Amino acid sequence: MTASLPEVLRIADLAGRRVALWGWGHEGRAAYHTLRARLPAQTLTLFCDPAEAAQAAALNDPRLAVETEASAARLAAFEVVVKSPGISPYRPEAAFAAAQGTRFLGGTALWFAEHADDGTLARTLCVTGTKGKSTTSALLAHLLRAAGLRTALAGNIGLPLLELLDAQAEAWAIELSSYQTGDVAASGARPQIAIVTNLHPEHLDWHGGQERYIADKLALVTQARPHIAVLNAADPRLATLTLPDSEIRWYGDARGWHLRGDALYRGDEHVMDTARLPLPGCHNRSNLCAVLTALEAFGLDAAALAPRAATFQPLPHRLQPLGERDGVLYVNDSISTTPMATLAALEVYADRPVAVLVGGHDRGLPWEEFAAAMRVRAPRAVVTMGQNGPRIHALLAPVAAQAGFTLGAASDLADAVAQARAALPAGGVVLLSPGAPSFGAYPNYVARGRHFAQLAGFDPDAITGIRGMGIA
Structure with missing residues (x-):
């Protein structure tokens, strides 16, 4: 008779068990290579x-x-399924198998469980949030390295943690999506510091609704119980969040690191001007406040490190200026997948004529707040596209008639770029910020984002690549 599985699973616990992998993306391949290296005789499906x-x-x-x-029956035949983050555990076949006793977990859970007793977790700084988590994670790693610490940058940002399972670092900057936060809690591990930047509806199809999305996102602080939680007071x-098992460090208001216009303050102390930092928009500079709060919680002199943000290289596809063609600036914000992110992008270029491209895969997110904002401060033009393009277009049509902006409907991205360019004078901005x-x-x-760059006349290879991933 096979012994029951322990509550917290480590790689060694999988030996001789019925184990499956679900998904063969970057995370799935990392899980396979890790299990094969640690358990060379293990049979896997x-x-x-x-x-x-x-x-x-x-x-x-x-x-x-x-x-x-x-299928549900096949998944239920396994004791453990190591799944890729993009596969929802709420899918009917997964829920059926779980009810039969199958344990689902991801590579993130295995990494944290493997390091539960070796001191690594005392050096972990985890980052989640609807928007800004990648920039926050990368900026955090940049400033940790500026402090002289050998730092790992990994996780959802593009490097699975399992690829660094045996690596050593003095600090771990780990980005976690809402698909991965529950894995940290499932590992039984307590991160040292956890940052939550903000919460807006997203990934509702994966989570099955807004309420569950919020709960899953917050699992990093409500269930994983970090020693210190860094939270955005402006959200x-x-x-209103209370965390009885964690110390809360607030940013975004006068209690801690916050902005007054472009001026960066810690409490009542003015630290520096942020206008020239490579962090476009107040939302990006708010990410700097989160990072400085975390650095301080980590025992570093955050005020001394703040000016080093000037040498940070912004991440691709995030309000990324590609350059000008015929007097028009092209900006790639392809990572924008919520209407709120699109509104934040528009705010960055509020002083210039903008044609924004919106729409993509329809996850059922509401666009009413976006439409209401267009009544107050609309760009020169909005071009809709993609699966939810018709829905957004129908919502914006009466608003466009009242607010006086051009509203177009495109068959694809190439058509959208052409319509946007035609709607702009010299000095304008074609902004890809789809909100989907x-x-x-x-x-x-x-x-x-690469296709957008190509359509705009730029080399797509020159715009891609995140500096600093891995350990440095």
């Missing part, structure tokens, strides 16, 4: 799509079985 199955078969691993249909949902995911038309926001 991989569930993936047909194209990925061919890639996995090329490994010629006799202990790896590959299947292309993850209405976070401002890219799925369907593109595999991810990176591919969408």
